[in-house]
């Protein structure tokens with residue numbers, strides 16, 4: 001792929017829309033290089049996009065379901081054909097290795113296909129017997145204009161997770177990706193928008209001012225947001241005046257609980273755990289961000305964990321096939337992670353570097369971080385209680401299973417979690433962890449299946465994406481009652497009787 005900067009425009013009502021201002025997106029592995037330019041849209045641009053979506057909704061909601069599915073399948077095929085070039089662009093703007101970007105597009109396609117295969121089932125109306133005789137129809141309709149706001153860490157999958165079910169159900173959308181990875185997702189959005197009538201999928205770029213319009217405008221019926229918990233609080237306030245339907249997928253601080261019967265010599269399981277901590281340089285909502293290990297096996301576990309991590313971790317250029325971990329997406333994120341590690345070290349924790357850096361010169365210039373494991377931190381230290389969202393993980397001992405549960409549940413978050421050990425024992429513990437998903441002997445995206453619902457409890461979110469629940473999230477139910485009026489008690493005309 002050429003290094004020529006890619007220029008992205010907004011899409012409003014089926015047309016490319018030139019913004020007055022463009023923002024460069026740097027390459028995190030080579031910060032002196034610009035990967036491309038994304039527009040900085042204004043509030044006025046955003047209103048135009050919302051109006052276009054609102055106008056298109058009137059006819060799109062009435063379109064035939066077969067037509068919607070056919071259009072989506074065409075888009076899926078084009079994205080499939082273009083996967084290598086989209087993945088390369090994603091790696092250049094994001095910093096993650098190409099295998100990782102291809103994996104993200106693969107998950108997106110699997111979900112879009114699932115949505116096409118299942119939307120008919122989910123949308124079909126039901127006719128039931130009414131208990132007063134007669135019948136009740138449960139009709140399933142589109143909601144209206146959806147504002148979709150996505151983060152930088154998995155920009156394509158966390159946008160298509162919203163686009164596919166929303167459009168298939170007859171909604172229209174305005175998508176706003178993150179300015180920290182705006183390019184590859186815009187290519188995907190362009191492909192999808194091209195297959196649909198003007199105004200059905202619109203694309204704008206920008207920061208909080210665009211976000212505020214998208215979440216407060218009275219023509220927007222639903223918000224589908226993935227990002228930080230603090231941002232979600234602002235969004236809820238912004239949407240409060242017009243009471244919008246919402247799906248919120250937020251931060252996490254996922255615990256991995258390693259029980260006394262976990263086999264520390266099981267190299268494959270240990271390898272899976274390492275990947276659960278460091279894939280995408282730890283920048284995944286559902287990565288295992290704190291490991292609690294039964295004190296009886298703690299020392300042996302730490303030794304074997306470090307051995308496994310050293311085998312897998314190769315930090316370097318996202319385009320080097322030997323690299324497993326690329327750059328961190330942006331400078332600010334490296335600082336957030338480094339501050340947490342430094343704070344733990346200052347308080348007496350031991351910080352151990354993992355794996356190898358393949359090219360020291362590149363490492364020094366780009367936003368790279370060699371992964372670390374932090375031993376001896378306090379249970380209440382920021383490195384343990386905050387979401388690091390980067391390549392570091394604390395390992396802490398626990399006394400018994402009750403203690404492990406207390407530690408795992410002591411969090412404002414509840415996205416995913418994992419339990420490592422003999423299956424029956426692990427499932428018993430898993431049932432008592434407060435999380436949207438708990439995985440046994442695996443974690444993070446390795447344990448993800450788009451056919452089943454995903455989402456968080458507590459401050460990790462509201463609602464579910466993926467699975468049939470992820471389709472239902474874009475559907476409103478309308479109940480039409482047709483009771484047999486002859487069999488009902490007499491109600492006098494004019495309402496209340498005296």
Ligand code: NAD
Pocket residue numbers: 149150151152153154158176177178179206207208210211212215226227228229231232234235249250251252284285286387389415456460461
């Ligand atoms: P962020 O909250 O900073 O930004 C997310 C999006 O919101 C961006 O597009 C941003 O421009 C936009 N935004 C910012 N302020 C806004 C406002 N006031 N109104 C409307 N939109 C606004 O998050 P991020 O740094 O891009 O992503 C990292 C966070 O996302 C982490 O906390 C991570 O755990 C979370 N995340 C959650 C999931 C999940 O499925 N639960 C998945 C991925 C990431």
